[in-house]
Amino acid sequence: MERVKKKMLGSPAMVLLFLGFAVLLMVPEVSAKRWLVGDGKFWNPNVNYTVWARDKHFYIDDWLFFVYDRNQMNVLEVNKTNYENCIAEHPIHNWTTGAGRDVVPLNVTRHYYFISGNGFCYGGMKLAVRVEKLPPPPKAAPEKAGAPSLSSRGAILLMPVVFAIGAAWDAFIYSR
Template sequence: MSSSSATHLIIFLLCLLVAAVSATDHIVGANKGWNPGVNYTLWANNHTFYVGDLISFRYQKTQYNVFEVNQTGYDNCTTEGAVGNWSSGKDFIPLNKARRYYFICGNGGCFSGMKVLVVVHPLPSPSNAAVAADHSSTKSAAASVVGGAAMVMPLLVMASIWFGSGWI
């Protein structure tokens, strides 16, 4: 393989690695979980959400649930017109678009503060990728690395075939 091809391969693989391990799993309420009496506005304001991140809700599945609603549902604590609902007690919801997401508890918990608004930002440009890799203090490193490895390995094989190297 020529040095030019090797350089391109290295750059390609580094870009894949940064993309694969930079997604963050934001656990709503951190160690307090999805429960009444938690200031979820403060929690959300202490996080930066990017496209591709996850938001996770942890709660007693016999007591609470999660609904994704519009702003009216969020403001009025109603589930009418909800675009999604979850009730497993360990819900992982992908944040796939740059927009505002509104989540409430549909079992009446919304009236006790169980609602959260998150603003999801587009992915930063490649020049800012290093900043994005450390965009949350509660990053789930284990989940990111395991999920990233599962994503990267097939791509490494594909890149190896594409660039014609014999190292895999």
């Protein structure tokens, strides 16, 4: 019996498995989102990007992914006036890499304005997005009588860690 117990809990693979699960429970959820501009229509003329962006919320650390014909179009970040008037000269930033697949990180809370030069802006290739801070998580509902307290919830999260440490200790003791 002791030999079976040693094989089950004493193997390095099992210890690593338990530790891996414990770490996964502690890793926060990643909230950044990749937005494919225009969805299936991509970055092309005759698409209303104002309508595309209307119901979307863009947050810090999200990023825009522009896919387009690299031989004709580009992705230029401009100011509001140049956005409204489709002026491509002197952009704030030229995001065009030449591959037709450009990524723009949204890492500052502000309005971003993008156009495509070469006259494509007049065909609708312009996008304005407002980047905001991620909203705070919703507040927890008030605790009811008899509901688990914060300390017991913390104990539930710590159980895998305690189990992993116990398994590692057991493996150390029985490996001698």
